[in-house]
Amino acid sequence: MLFNPSREQVRQFFCGAWHKHTQNNVLTPIESMAVEWIVQHPEYHDELNRPDALEAEYTVEGGQTNPYLHLSMHLAISEQLSVDQPPGIRAAHDGLAQRIGAHEAAHEIMECLGEVVWEAQRLGKPFSNDTYLELIRQRSTRHGR
Template identity: 65%
Template sequence: MMFNPTRDQVRQFFAETWRKHRAGEVLTPLEATALDWILEHPEYHGDLENPEAAQADYSVEAGRTNPFLHLSMHLAIAEQLSIDHPPGIRDAYQRLAQRKGAHDAAHEIMECLGRVVWEAQRLGTPLDTDAYIDLIKKRV
């Protein structure tokens, strides 16, 4: 069975991971990976400590990045890299990271992921992993 969390569960996961870290509590492996990305984004720490932020609507019109979506995409990409799926993503990431650094390389991949997710939603089709890896390789 696949884990398909709700928006609220995702937001609670990141807020709770940050709370546990600040309290010095033991993190699960997934929380530890999430924490790595939370630490890379100090601009989101206030949101993670604010219960109202978990209920906020981060619309494009509001002009602000959704910290929970951004962190979720980092986590998804970390998982893809760990299993090298789609095949070739790990090599492309490593080559990007050599040129741009790990965080910027992840953001390059995130832009590609956002594009193919948007396209799949727009067309009502599964995510096109071939198009995804092709977009990434064009950035290398």
């Protein structure tokens, strides 16, 4: 079964997890993982507290990063690393993290993930694990200097 939440559900999840954290309420394991990433992104704290958070728009043209997309990608990558899927991503991440830190390594992987997803959608082809890992390895090599 695929988990495909709506935009509103994603926003409710992150805002709810952040609210529970700020109120010192008990978090589920996935909420705890989300809060770990939210804490590392203080620039998103006000966004998650906005009364109109569920309706807010973020446009590339406006130079805005969508905090919900960004945090969702962090969670997706964390899950990939936890199960080493695609095989080899954990080793590629760890090598990159040793050179530039775990958070920056996650951001580098996020760029690769975004590129491969965009390319698959643009060409109407399936997601390529091989391309994804190769892009991560290229970034790891680039940062190895």
